[in-house]
Amino acid sequence: MRGRLSAQLYLIALGSNRRHRRYGRPREVVAAAMEELSALGTVTARSPVIDSAPLGPSARTFANAAVIVESALAPDAILAELKRMERAFGRRRARRWGTRVLDLDIVLWSGGMCAAPDLAIPHPAFRERAFVIGPAALIAAHWRDPVTSLTLRQLRFRLSKPRPA
16 A cells, blocks of 8 residues: 555644653644644645643643645555654653653545554544544534544534533
């Protein structure tokens, strides 16, 4: 799958909850990473950066956002570039749910679904994460989850509904 395709659209989620020595606080890290994503193709849409509560044991607030990138790179090549970018920003693989300078995930792509040993599109947990769905729905409200056929707007609405106790 590695290589080039005709132009595809990728919805990428960004997150940070740790300062960077050059870029500063997590919100600035996410803003800088949004700029860096233009190296993969054309950034066609950017959400605002939001603050969100952490998952798991981390006590630090996250800064999150989403972008749409138009690229001729195949999904596995995009993933490799995202992981390279995370490392360039200082991300080190540590404990699960720990602090991180930068986290980049492919949420959806215009090619539908992708299943490979190190890559699953759509992202397996995105439907339950308001910090992903919220920013994503602001820039791609009509994009459909290929698994549920629901739009991002519909998925955001489902997450916002009160759940029975």
